[in-house]
Amino acid sequence: MTIHNLYIFDKFGTLLYYAEWNRIKQSGITREEEAKLMYGMLFSIKSFVNRISPTDPKEGFLFYKTNKYALHYLETASGLRFVLNTDTSAVSVKEFLQQYYAKVWVEYVVKNPLWVPGTPVTSDLFKQKSDQYIRQSSLFASKSA
């Protein structure tokens, strides 16, 4: 199992944070363009899912999967969007993202007075804790495992 990369967007679509670990193929466009593309796609999927759902979509869009990777999506009540790309065998990523939000984002971004809401995160401490948290997770375990 492995984790490829992570995007964090706010409710206005600003890319607040991006990190990658085992990303073998790059998109070939700038990070800003890629983020816009990603956010646009998520926005479309979300409205598509909500519209097409035959019953009340309680949680809406959760993830999609190709035969090579899976994209997991978590949206908080405040409109933050966490997007995590993993391999296809990853399980309970939703809980993982919720934990990440509560233990890493809230602690080291929200509670850091030097972070201005709505701007990309520059704190080294957050980057470090975030990287540590992702690497320690069972989802990250090296490809051979």
Next chain:
Amino acid sequence: MIESVFDILHYEVVKYSMGDENSSQQTNNTNLSTLEYIGFSTGYRLTERLTREWPRFRFKDDLETMKFICTDFWTSIYGKQIDNLRTNHKGVYVLQDNAFRFLVNISNNSQYLEEAPKFVAYTCGLVRGSLSNLGINSTVTAEVQNMPSCKFHIQVNSSNA
């Protein structure tokens, strides 16, 4: 949750007392002393509240008072004790907190080091206010070398015997 309210309010108080950065009327120094004074009043009142059931003989000397600051006082505010207390027995005390709560979410290296004084000024005032209410006039300064650890230097003014 209660701790978060205190933390976040404190950050806002810091931001507020730093004022508008464009108005060059006040220098950084006077802003810090406003913050320190808010801490002083808080510490003064808080000590009244914390020691209301304690007899006066609880504090035999300055060192006993410092121990109170390191244990009961610190625990009631920051939920932990001071990690290290040192003194030269000539009126200088150094209180060290290795994970100072107002810094612990900011950095664990030298990033943002220049911002650190803003987040310790209030606490300097807290300590000074508390000591003042217990009969010790002092000067309290803080030193941050490596976040999130912080040293508070207390210089007891010899004029009060």
